[in-house]
Amino acid sequence: MKAADAEASETAQVYAFLTLLVGNARDRAEEFLDGNANATVNQLVAELKATFENELTGKLKEAQFAKCRQERGESIEMYFNRVRILAAQAFRSGM
Structure with missing residues (x-):
């Protein structure tokens, strides 16, 4: 909006x-x-x-979160934001 x-x-x-x-x-x-x-x-x-959202979507997001690594040349701030978003999607219980 x-x-x-x-x-x-x-x-x-x-x-x-x-x-x-x-x-x-x-x-x-x-x-x-x-x-x-x-x-x-x-x-x-x-x-x-x-x-x-189905259970499979949640499992996929959890798998992406588990495999998340900082990429070469990626700033710590960008990596942090990427991890934070994945964590919020994977574990919706209050993030």
């Missing part, structure tokens, strides 16, 4: 996000919101990821 939308209320952000969804994703989002009226966009995204 645009930076200007960052100032919108959380409810407005949720409804703006809903306009981007179609099909099963839209249906699942509406079901989630029916039971969680005060949900944030981040909570909604997390729910959709949990619903639509």
Whole structure:
């Protein structure tokens, strides 16, 4: 969403996000919101990821994380960012 939308209320952000969804994703989002009226966009995204990402995707990300090595000529900052992103994708429990 645009930076200007960052100032919108959380409810407005949720409804703006809903306009981007179609099909099963839209249906699942509406079901989630029916039971969680005060949900944030981040909570909604997390729910959709949990619903639509399969176990194989998680295993693939874990394998990529385990094999992650600093490449020749890669700065420590770039390597750190790459590892951090892979870790967040592989181990979603609070990163």
